[in-house]
Amino acid sequence: MNSITFSHNPIDRASQLRSNKEWQQESITSEKSLFMIFFEDRPLIKVSKDHSTKPEILWVSYQQLAPLLTNDVSPLFLGIKDDLPYYAVDFSILDLDQMLSHPSFANCKFIDARSIALSIDVASTGIIAQAKSNFEWNKKNIYCSICPGVKLETKDTGYKKCCPQCGTEYFPRVDPVVIMLPCFEDKCLLGRQKAFPPGMFSALAGFVEPGETIEEAVIREIHEEVGLESRDVNYKFTQPWPFPSSLMIGCTALVDNPKFKVDDEEIEEAIWLNKEDLTKILVGKSEKRIWIPPPMAIAHQLIINWMEAN
Numbered sequence: 001m002n003s004i005t006f007s008h009n010p011i012d013r014a015s016q017l018r019s020n021k022e023w024q025q026e027s028i029t030s031e032k033s034l035f036m037i038f039f040e041d042r043p044l045i046k047v048s049k050d051h052s053t054k055p056e057i058l059w060v061s062y063q064q065l066a067p068l069l070t071n072d073v074s075p076l077f078l079g080i081k082d083d084l085p086y087y088a089v090d091f092s093i094l095d096l097d098q099m100l101s102h103p104s105f106a107n108c109k110f111i112d113a114r115s116i117a118l119s120i121d122v123a124s125t126g127i128i129a130q131a132k133s134n135f136e137w138n139k140k141n142i143y144c145s146i147c148p149g150v151k152l153e154t155k156d157t158g159y160k161k162c163c164p165q166c167g168t169e170y171f172p173r174v175d176p177v178v179i180m181l182p183c184f185e186d187k188c189l190l191g192r193q194k195a196f197p198p199g200m201f202s203a204l205a206g207f208v209e210p211g212e213t214i215e216e217a218v219i220r221e222i223h224e225e226v227g228l229e230s231r232d233v234n235y236k237f238t239q240p241w242p243f244p245s246s247l248m249i250g251c252t253a254l255v256d257n258p259k260f261k262v263d264d265e266e267i268e269e270a271i272w273l274n275k276e277d278l279t280k281i282l283v284g285k286s287e288k289r290i291w292i293p294p295p296m297a298i299a300h301q302l303i304i305n306w307m308e309a310n
């Protein structure tokens with residue numbers, strides 16, 4: 001199995017330091033701190049003109065960043081790595097062209113997280129996921145949902161918001177999604193959503209509902225999407241999916257009767273495939289011209305994991 005994209009974040013989140021205002025104030029302006037920059041959910045990436053080196057996150061010092069920092073931009077504390085504090089700043093409010101003319105940003109581009117995840121090292125995708133999901137949550141949570149029109153106060157560098165009127169605290173949310181392979185004898189089932197590009201099949205998936213276990217969500221989703229009864233849900237691995245902030249929970253489940261009936265609302269087509277079929281699909285030699293999501297998707301990793309075990 002390959003490494004899971006958007007995981008393997010090497011930074012120690014040091015969450016106990018987020019609420020330490022004195023430490024934060026000193027740390028943000030210190031010469032040691034490093035900052036990555038976002039513009040409208042896209043991280044600033046250093047790219048080599050001739051593609052001779054891998055793209056990488058651009059890290060700049062406070063001193064380089066200071067001319068662009070205003071009171072409206074509050075750095076998000078990512079954590080500590082090798083005794084250095086790491087931060088992310090969201091510069092969406094600045095003028096993009098003016099910002100990119102800054103000498104520190106030569107050969108840099110804002111690239112969307114999905115595209116850059118294909119070519120950057122996996123540890124960096126974990127850092128991008130942490131910052132991106134937090135920034136999106138911050139942008140969407142401006143007012144208290146109880147007190148009309150009351151602006152929330154940002155706490156802990158952006159990991160918490162508080163209503164100054166009623167005291168309600170808000171925390172960044174993570175939406176759990178189950179993604180699973182129903183398995184029968186030597187086959188696993190893949191499905192096709194109507195919105196998928198032609199020929200693409202993937203694992204079944206759906207949001208976990210309030211008051212539901214992962215196992216119950218897997219069994220319910222399989223039943224809803226393809227009408228199969230399943231049991232023995234087996235957890236495999238998870239993937240943070242920062243679009244905007246899901247946690248994909250990869251599972252398999254056993255099926256006793258393989259006769260399925262797709263729910264037209266959600267799934268257009270489903271198919272049982274054995275290891276041989278999947279091997280052909282992976283090398284682009286499927287007779288039915290079926291293909292599966294790329295390695296950055298947990299669905300791909302689930303399929304590979306199932307093939308290795310069968």
Ligand SMILES: [Zn+2]
Binds near residue numbers: 144145147150163
């Ligand atoms: Zn309130």
